[in-house]
Amino acid sequence: MGLTLVKNFLRWTRDHEWSAPAQQAVTLDNGTQVDIWDTGVIVFTPAQPNERDIILSCAVHGDETAPIEICDDLIERLRAGELETKSRVMFLIANPGAINVGRRFVEENMNRLFSGEHSQEPGLVNKERERAKQLEQYVARFFESAPNQEGQPRERLHYDMHTAIRDSAHEKFAIYPYTNGKPYKKKQLQLLHAMGVPVVLLHDGPTTTFSYFSVNEFGADAFTVELGKVRPFGQNDMSRFAQVKSMLEQLLRDTLELAPLQPEALHIYQVCRNINRTETDFELNFPNEVANFTSFPVGYELARDGETRYKVEAEGEAIVFPNAKVALGQRALLTVVPIAVDSMKLV
């Protein structure tokens, strides 16, 4: 059987910025069912799915194009039958409206709106709030509609792929959302390493990000994965994403063989402080060119928020995601410190 009337899924998604009618399901020659639930929402269900359900999301921030190109390529190869998945997989192209204007967001940063945050301010409705709420519903529908294979526990994975605004001392890194006190998983560190992501930053509390939503609501192993630097379409050096793509393909094909965990090859950072901008008069005390994971000496003043001054407190404390222009009340800077893999509670 051929493809659906939707010829190119990304193109069609961009032509329907905020919603689109579900499309009739199609079964490919290899038996995989393809369902399009909405704009940017496509699900592949193999005839005999294995025990793993995978969500690959991109464009929660519309200007982070490399992950969009990765997903586009995987989606079209799956639809053409060139790549065959053994797992149920859902791709989410989260914010097509923001892709079209080439910006992080249209009205509001979507990655601060999950876990119900989209509905916390009565009367405040905007496109990103509506879309975040719908994406939550699609995640629920996907994970909850998995077949019950004789009580076998299912493995739920969600990689929410991003690129960072700044240069970074570590080009690729993952954010391990707060686990609600549960141990971290060795296998997840191995999977990230296989993806070419040997640097992991551990969040120390709940967040309103997409990845934490999947962890908290569905017990998924979910990560925000930063794959490089924000660049416009056409300016990404796709060779820098070859390992990520190859790992994702092997994961879908179920041919991935994981190397044993190599603690010496990993760099783990613990979030030290989450600095929010609460005043209009907010400044960062270092230039825009300073890369993520740059450390400053103890006592150095990193930021000033009105009268409050934030100084480095810990040896090795480094900056991540500085952004003085965020909306009031939002995170303007994270600081992190390196920790030993041995000090992590791992299962």
Ligand SMILES: O=C(O)CCC(=O)N[C@@H](CCC(=O)O)C(=O)O
């Ligand atoms: O480079 C930046 O300043 C931001 C890159 C980005 O979008 N990062 C995510 C991290 C989400 C998390 O903490 O899991 C974000 O800020 O939403």
Ligand SMILES: [Zn+2]
């Ligand atoms: Zn992002």
